[in-house]
Amino acid sequence: MKRSRRNALLAIAGLLLGGGGLVAVNAIANAGTATRQSEAVACTSVAERLPRIPGPARGEVDRELHLLKQQTERANAKMSETRGGDEERIRIVLQPLGTERAAALERIEIAIERAGAERPRGLQSLALCTAGGRDANRVTAGGNTDGREQAGGNADGGAQPGGNTDGSAQPGDNGPSAGDFVDITSVAPNVQRIGKGRNASTGSFVSRCGVNEKGQFNSDNVIVAPGVGNGAHHTHDYVGALGVDAFTTNESLAAGRTTCTNGDRSTYYWPVLRDRDGVEQSDADQPGGGAEGNVGEILTPASVSLQFVGSPRTKVAAMPRFLRIITGDAKANANGGANANARWSCTGFESRVELKDKYPICPQGSKVVRISKFQSCWDGANTDSANHRSHVAFADARGNCPTGFRAIPQLVQRVTYNGLAGSTRFAVDSFPESFHKPITDHGDFINAMSDPLMRKAVACINAGRRCG
Numbered sequence: 143m144k145r146s147r148r149n150a151l152l153a154i155a156g157l158l159l160g161g162g163g164l165v166a167v168n169a170i171a172n173a174g175t176a177t178r179q180s181e182a183v184a185c186t187s188v189a190e191r192l193p194r195i196p197g198p199a200r201g202e203v204d205r206e207l208h209l210l211k212q213q214t215e216r217a218n219a220k221m222s223e224t225r226g227g228d229e230e231r232i233r234i235v236l237q238p239l240g241t242e243r244a245a246a247l248e249r250i251e252i253a254i255e256r257a258g259a260e261r262p263r264g265l266q267s268l269a270l271c272t273a274g275g276r277d278a279n280r281v282t283a284g285g286n287t288d289g290r291e292q293a294g295g296n297a298d299g300g301a302q303p304g305g306n307t308d309g310s311a312q313p314g315d316n317g318p319s320a321g322d323f324v325d326i327t328s329v330a331p332n333v334q335r336i337g338k339g340r341n342a343s344t345g346s347f348v349s350r351c352g353v354n355e356k357g358q359f360n361s362d363n364v365i366v367a368p369g370v371g372n373g374a375h376h377t378h379d380y381v382g383a384l385g386v387d388a389f390t391t392n393e394s395l396a397a398g399r400t401t402c403t404n405g406d407r408s409t410y411y412w413p414v415l416r417d418r419d420g421v422e423q424s425d426a427d428q429p430g431g432g433a434e435g436n437v438g439e440i441l442t443p444a445s446v447s448l449q450f451v452g453s454p455r456t457k458v459a460a461m462p463r464f465l466r467i468i469t470g471d472a473k474a475n476a477n478g479g480a481n482a483n484a485r486w487s488c489t490g491f492e493s494r495v496e497l498k499d500k501y502p503i504c505p506q507g508s509k510v511v512r513i514s515k516f517q518s519c520w521d522g523a524n525t526d527s528a529n530h531r532s533h534v535a536f537a538d539a540r541g542n543c544p545t546g547f548r549a550i551p552q553l554v555q556r557v558t559y560n561g562l563a564g565s566t567r568f569a570v571d572s573f574p575e576s577f578h579k580p581i582t583d584h585g586d587f588i589n590a591m592s593d594p595l596m597r598k599a600v601a602c603i604n605a606g607r608r609c610g
Contacts, residue, residue: 181221183217184271184272188250189207193260195254202250220234239271240271240480242529244471244477245530247269249528251265263575264575266476269476270478318579322578323503324501325503326488331495333495339454342456343452343453343457343549345603346450347450347602347608347609348450349402349404353381353443354381354446357442359379361374361376364386365466376413376434376572376573377413377571378414379412379414380411381402382408382448382590385399392463395409404595408589409586409588410587411586412584413570413572414570415441415443416438417441417562418569420438422438444559447556450552453549455549456549458600458604461591463592464525464588464589464590465526466530466589467553469585470482470484472582474581481531482499485512488509489558498581500580501568501569503565509562510562515553515555517535519543519544521534535547
């Protein structure tokens with residue numbers, strides 16, 4: 143109908159303009175075609191950048207390459223169908239495309255590594271696509287009201303893959319740079335609060351699981367790379383379930399021991415923070431450690447808070463047992479920031495200032511704080527998804543879940559560190575290509591609470607009580 147109407151209008155224009163009208167009409171039509179062609183989605187070929195594929199991984203890699211092709215085709219179709227200005231259309235199309243490609247590229251990496259070959263490096267830099275010479279980084283900036291970064295939304299315009307936020311990185315630098323730190327006392331207040339509705343669930347439930355004082359570490363990631371040793375390529379702190387590694391199963395979680403005082407057998411893990419001021423850890427030459435650029439003394443947190451809170455709009459439903467949630471993006475600097483969810487602050491400043499892409503320089507007497515606010519909406523059906531994200535979602539700026547999702551208790555993880563006041567010599571562990579950027583901070587969680595314990599948590603949250 144729209145195309146017929148357009149053609150009719152062009153025909154009328156031609157009649158009104160006489161003989162020259164046909165030329166004018168053709169020029170108008172050709173201009174439109176040229177504009178659409180200039181905005182075609184362009185993505186770097188992945189197949190040309192892959193190393194030799196081991197035989198056992200060939201089938202899975204081929205499937206992912208085909209999926210990447212389909213994603214680009216769908217994005218081109220969506221570009222022509224989407225209304226709005228050029229920048230809005232590019233943002234609407236390229237942001238989700240970048241997320242989809244990043245997930246497919248990660249699956250390719252895992253397939254190759256699982257087949258016994260070295261995990262490819264640098265593939266995540268291929269996640270970003272362009273349209274009309276622009277990518278999502280160039281048409282959006284800033285953060286959402288819930289603290290998540292927009293795609294490419296670094297406050298300084300976005301770090302390029304392998305680059306420092308101040309542009310000072312040189313080839314071979316391991317990061318971070320001086321430009322990745324900021325004096326928190328110089329940052330204007332930026333924390334926004336969401337008002338609570340009549341049906342808000344205002345209670346909380348806390349699991350007290352220690353600070354990993356016994357040093358449970360490894361460089362696995364059982365959610366993203368199950369069955370792959372060193373699948374994270376950086377070292378994780380663990381609290382909760384004991385003995386978690388790449389080979390952990392739902393059954394072993396349910397039957398295992400835990401550091402949590404209330405019997406919570408969930409696993410909570412995040413990349414370690416290191417003091418990089420010349421003191422080496424015992425993993426200085428090990429995978430996940432110094433062999434992959436993660437150097438320095440691993441810092442034991444001063445405190446770890448694992449608090450589940452409610453929704454500002456509605457009562458919460460129970461999480462399913464063995465629900466898996468990852469929040470943030472370990473490759474956010476390469477992926478454009480679409481899934482970044484880092485929050486850094488200092489004690490005494492948390493209610494006013496949260497940093498997304500900078501480490502805080504804290505004043506004397508103040509501790510460095512890392513905060514992870516996990517997704518609080520669930521699709522009601524799945525405990526995981528192919529990209530480990532689609533089955534859960536963040537609430538919008540008013541606290542409402544997307545259509546088809548229901549509110550669940552939101553895990554708010556807060557980790558603090560002593561001894562770093564005034565320091566610019568600490569950094570989070572990261573993939574080698576992520577350069578220890580603060581925006582790459584992330585957290586992982588598998589719910590293994592017993593059903594009675596989860597019911598207790600939900601009852602407390604919905605009744606407005608504080609329980610533990």
